[in-house]
Amino acid sequence: MKLILMKFRIALLLAVFVVLPGSLTSLRTSTAFAQPAQATTPAVPARAGTQAPAATPASGAPVATPPAQTAPAPANAGKSESDEAVATITKTVNEVRVVFTVTDRHGRYIKDLQKNDFRVIDDQKPAELRSFRSETDLPLQVGLLVDASNSVRDRFKFEQEAAIEFLNAIVRPHYDKAFVVGFDATPEVTQDFTDSTENLSSGVRMLRAGGGTAMYDALYFACRDKLLKQDQTGPVRRAIILLSDGEDNLSHVTREEAIDMAERADAIVYTISTNISGMKGKGDKVLERIAEATGGRAFFPFQMRDVSDAFLSIQEELRSQYAIGYKPADFVANGRFRTIEILAQEKGLKVRTKQGYFAPQE
Helix, strand or coil: CHHHHHHHHHHHHHHHHHHHHHHHHHHHHHHHHHHHHHHCCCCCCCCCCCCCCCCCCCCCCCCCCCCCCCCCCCCCCCCCHHHHHHHCCCCCCCCEEEEEEEECCCCCECCCCCHHHEEEEECCEECEEEEEEEECCCCEEEEEEEECCHHHHHHHHHHHHHHHHHHHHHCCCCCCEEEEEEECCCEEEEEEEECCHHHHHHHHHCCCCCCCCCHHHHHHHHHHHHHCCCCCCCCCEEEEEEEECCCCCCCCCCHHHHHHHHHHCCEEEEEEECCCCCCCCHHHHHHHHHHHHHCCCEECCCCHHHHHHHHHHHHHHHCCEEEEEEECCCCCCECCEEEEEEEECCCCCEEECCCEEECCEC
């Protein structure tokens, strides 16, 4: 009986060892098939707003997108929205806009010319004209810089009154804006940007003569800290009217640095000399250089009544200008200074504009 019971136990153990490996093999097999099945399951589309939108061309034209259930995974999946935006930029079109004035042999302003009446040379190469407008009514942003040093004391009062008359005539309420800066050793804003001619007049009358002359610093300050920082919602005309004898003995920046800042601010500089000697001096040549470089004019009113005439000429010129847009040839965004020359097709006409501009730096 014991022998029979022992044989039965041995047979039972053998049966267990035979069945158990098959069960383990079956478990491993089902697990191996389960993993690939999960990998091939279609992805569930994300909710709106949780995934970067498809890139849109710069022109704003919509992009056709295939149905979500059949679209393959995008090649740039995982990139940020800014990366996708950069990837859509294929070409940058550089256009330069320039304001200029045209006069005849007698200095009279010519206001009825058309696009085909001009050629543009950018960096000594012909440029492609894109746009042309007669700009007689753009909003103005004007800075009046008055030399308040000892050297201009003799006719300071008269120049103040002439400046007030100019501002009263040119600044239109709710349209134009101007500011007033007096300078000797340092520039001082006596009236910030405003369209109130009353406030501007008060700002001019607050000026007091005395001290040294830091003219370059004042021009640099007016362009960098006033014009460049002034908000604008559309095209504007920026101008600086600089009253000085041109003598500078205290500036930290150079003449050329001041000119460069005026060009960066896209400001035309008109200079009115306060030299009453009757002869052009060293300072007058400096004033000429500043005006010519920025497309403005230098005035030398040796008599007091000529100061008012200079302001009237500036007023007329600001309402008698053209604006042209063009595409330069072989343009490179390297920060280099590029020269500008605008030529009138008709002989006898003189075109005055700034001498050049700085290309943007990439």
